[in-house]
Amino acid sequence: MKKKTALLGAAALIVGVVSLSPSLVSAYQGDPNVQGPNYTAQRHEAITQAFENGDYNTWKEQMSGRGVANKITEANFSRFAEAHKLATEGDLEGAKKIREELGLGLKDGSGQANGMGQRNGMGQRNR
Numbered sequence: 001m002k003k004k005t006a007l008l009g010a011a012a013l014i015v016g017v018v019s020l021s022p023s024l025v026s027a028y029q030g031d032p033n034v035q036g037p038n039y040t041a042q043r044h045e046a047i048t049q050a051f052e053n054g055d056y057n058t059w060k061e062q063m064s065g066r067g068v069a070n071k072i073t074e075a076n077f078s079r080f081a082e083a084h085k086l087a088t089e090g091d092l093e094g095a096k097k098i099r100e101e102l103g104l105g106l107k108d109g110s111g112q113a114n115g116m117g118q119r120n121g122m123g124q125r126n127r
Contacts, residue, residue: 038066051081068104076102 043062050059056077063069072080083098099105 036067051084054078054081071103080104 047059047062049055050062054077056072056074059072059077060069068080079098080102083095083102086092086098087095096105
């Protein structure tokens with residue numbers, strides 16, 4: 001009986017950790033004060049310089065296909081850099097608006113807050 005209780009307890013612990021993991025991993029998104037899982041001081045400096053210089057190619061190279069790299073293009077990089085600047089200046093609401101416009105940082109990354117009936121960046125409803 002003790003063995004069965006221990007196994008159930010371990011299973012419950014694993015389920016709890018797994019269910020919390022997505023929120024812990026996504027907690028840094030959009031908040032420059034929280035370090036992401038791939039943070040290094042050198043990479044942070046390179047990305048910061050890329051934002052300041054409007055250097056999409058350096059930023060993309062540093063991202064290595066991770067995170068928002070699949071949504072940010074050379075065409076929308078300046079807008080993304082603006083969101084970063086606003087966030088570092090403490091305007092998290094302004095940064096959030098731009099991130100939403102770009103389809104970033106909302107639950108599944110689709111840009112939809114609740115998954116239905118939200119407008120995309122071009123004023124059209126997502127279905």
